[in-house]
Amino acid sequence: MLSTTAAKAAPRRSLMVSMGSLMLTMFLAAIDQTVVATAMPTIVGELHGLESVSWLVTAFALTSGIATPLYGKLSDMYGRKNLYLSAIVLFVIGSALCGFAQSMGQLIAFRAFQGIGAGGLMVLNMTIVGDLATPRERAKYQGIFGSVFALASIAGPILGGYLTEHVSWRWIFYINLPLGLIALAVAFAVLKLPRRVSPHRIDWLGAVLISGLLTCLTLFTSWGGTVHAWSSPVIIGLGAGAVLLAVLFVLVERTAAEPVLPLRLFRDSTFTIPVAAVVLMATAMLGAATFLPMFLQLAAGASAADSGLLLLPLMGGMVVSSTVVGQLVHRFGRFKWFMVTGATLAGIAGILFSTMDLGTSGFVSGAYMVLFGFGLGMVMQNVLLAVQTTTPAADRGAATSAVTFARGVGGAVGMAVLGGVFSGRLALGEAALTPEAIRALPEAVRHATQLAFSDAITGVFAWVGPIMLAAAVLLTFLKNLRLAHAAEPVTEAEPRAEPTPSTPA
Known part of the structure; x- marks a missing residue:
């Protein structure tokens, strides 16, 4: 018979393996939100679609946002695992189609299809973490997952730049096929979640x-x-x-x-405020992740691969702060002021981005990126933590999907707005300008072209900072809750309400 120590170690090992498999799929879904960033100038130049540039991001964000409420509610009713595996399959098929695209219209359509799978991956990934871990443990794991998200978000542009420059932009999508198949196999083998069947109708x-x-x-x-x-x-x-x-x-x-998004959740400000704030933060974050590589390539003259590497300070700031703050929240049980401080720092960095021009040094732009990434790492994972802490276990899938849906709204609507700002400020008639084509222009024409792109992109950044600061102000109204050490994690087979967090300090 197993000793007590061995008996306790077995579930712990199972939990760690499950978390590892979830991190893999989190990386897979997150990397494709930004992998097109450094490849975008080459893609729109080759497929002749500068006027549709924001839709490469918007289409993905739109469909992933649409899919998340349905995934969340269905998972509350029928269990998570089969939906999770289906989302991986859809994502892989969408990736293959994107690689085959022959026109900008096709690529946008296939990105939209890919987003359906990605939306399921993101919401179910975060919901399953909430099922497997207690409230205090969630803080620690969400911090680690925040680091994975940050790593993927910045690894996307780096990988996209390298593949675009040395292989082909099509491989930024083909690379998802082996990664997706590995993620599918691992999730199928190690993720142990009891099935649930609900008699209620789907909304x-x-x-x-x-x-x-x-x-x-x-x-x-x-x-x-x-x-x-x-x-x-x-x-x-x-x-x-x-x-x-x-x-x-x-x-x-x-x-x-069985509402797809239960309106009763909005009666609690601890749910409503983070959901509203994440719309603003997603707009600012995706705007920076999309237009920073474009600035580095089209205005500053960096290659696709180099522009990805130049984003490393942003990743470093996010990874460090996300991991450290996750541990601090796990230890002290408070998260509000970390969120307010992080959104404020990111807002200040966004304003600093708008001051960049052709003469801005790599050191200065890198410092701005560190500040932006550090701020994002303090706030993004704690938004989900705030929502999951106060939501009944039976509604956890719907509540988590609401956060992911809000991120999708910020990504889709926000990027559409920022893309409109960019297009409106760009006084160029040429829609097929790749970074290589710009570098081949005569010096005077090249300089004028780079100035035009610089003005258009920093005009976008002028919106990023204030949007992030607005989120910081909104988060100051959040209750300063303390996380419970909590009971055992809630399983899908036996949903029950979690202990109510203590009253605000």
């Missing part, structure tokens, strides 16, 4: 309405003032459609037996 109408709402919002912000005038029938129709769908969604969710 398909709610899912359709929230999908239509996010689509209308994205098109409204993306097309308004660029493709169509703000006063055009198309833009007015999209705005009216978004309002109508929002009203219908609220009415449907109030009466649905």
